[in-house]
Amino acid sequence: MKMPDHPIFAGIAQEEYEEMARRGCIRLADYSKEEVLLRTGDKTEEFGILLSGKIHIENIDLWGSRMILHSILPGGAFGETYAFCQAPMMVDVLAVEQSQVLWVRLTALLSPQNEREGWYHKLLRNVLILSTQKNLAWSSRVFCISAKTIRGRVMTYLSSEALRTGKRQFTIPFDRQQMADYLNVERSALSKELGKMQREGILTFRKNTFCLLKTAGEC
Structure with missing residues (x-):
């Protein structure tokens, strides 16, 4: 072996x-x-x-x-x-x-x-x-999961992944339902919040690949 x-x-x-x-x-x-x-x-x-x-x-x-x-x-x-x-x-x-x-x-x-x-x-x-x-x-x-809001939980998780990988663009090991389960939130509420964060220029995403933005259009 x-x-x-x-x-x-x-x-x-x-x-x-x-x-x-x-x-x-x-x-x-x-x-x-x-x-x-x-x-x-x-x-x-x-x-x-x-x-x-x-x-x-x-x-x-x-x-x-x-x-x-x-x-x-x-x-x-x-x-x-x-x-x-x-x-x-x-x-x-x-x-x-x-x-x-x-x-x-x-x-x-x-x-x-x-x-x-x-x-x-x-x-x-x-x-x-x-x-x-x-x-x-x-x-x-x-x-x-200690964060009180969905946005807080999303940002805490994605920030930790960015620190772990050393990159602002990275792929997480979850689909959307799994991400909701991990963050202990409803899938529909998570999807709605991610959409709002993307429109506000905080992040972009495609499926389970995310990019955290400092300024709009960076990724």
């Missing part, structure tokens, strides 16, 4: 990666579009690293309302907190495209027999760094 080029394996050699696989610490799995990887209430001993495709972390309430909490793109990780804490999942993990996931099994990884292996502490360090980076990403969403 070839080791993915991913920060979680920084400092780990191919031979060490293969040893981890032999000890049951990692496995590959493929998922079709709309397949649920983990459901609310599940307990998991594994966390996932998305190698290809796209995954959404979602919450669906008792009345069927959907909220997209996070969009995972290739290279992103998910489920590490639940795997560490062994707490029941409070979210669903859904493949929105055909996806391939590398699962890291923490119960096998943290087995006492692995503590003397050269890769053991390197991998734990990398998981800690990954978890810290994920906390920053989740904080960004909290800022988005």
Whole structure:
């Protein structure tokens, strides 16, 4: 099994990666579009690293309302907190495209027999760094939905994407309904507000590609 080029394996050699696989610490799995990887209430001993495709972390309430909490793109990780804490999942993990996931099994990884292996502490360090980076990403969403107005939520989200990409023109990982779910607003209200912002020269957009404007006509 070839080791993915991913920060979680920084400092780990191919031979060490293969040893981890032999000890049951990692496995590959493929998922079709709309397949649920983990459901609310599940307990998991594994966390996932998305190698290809796209995954959404979602919450669906008792009345069927959907909220997209996070969009995972290739290279992103998910489920590490639940795997560490062994707490029941409070979210669903859904493949929105055909996806391939590398699962890291923490119960096998943290087995006492692995503590003397050269890769053991390197991998734990990398998981800690990954978890810290994920906390920053989740904080960004909290800022988005804390805004009281739809415009405030839109501008907070799009500004964070511009900062993340280093560009004022960028493509987001959501269609319009998914963007509304992520911002926890009605789709019709979101579309109306985006139209107003475009007419006012604040931004331009085409489908899920946006450009934030300093002056009209820049993009």
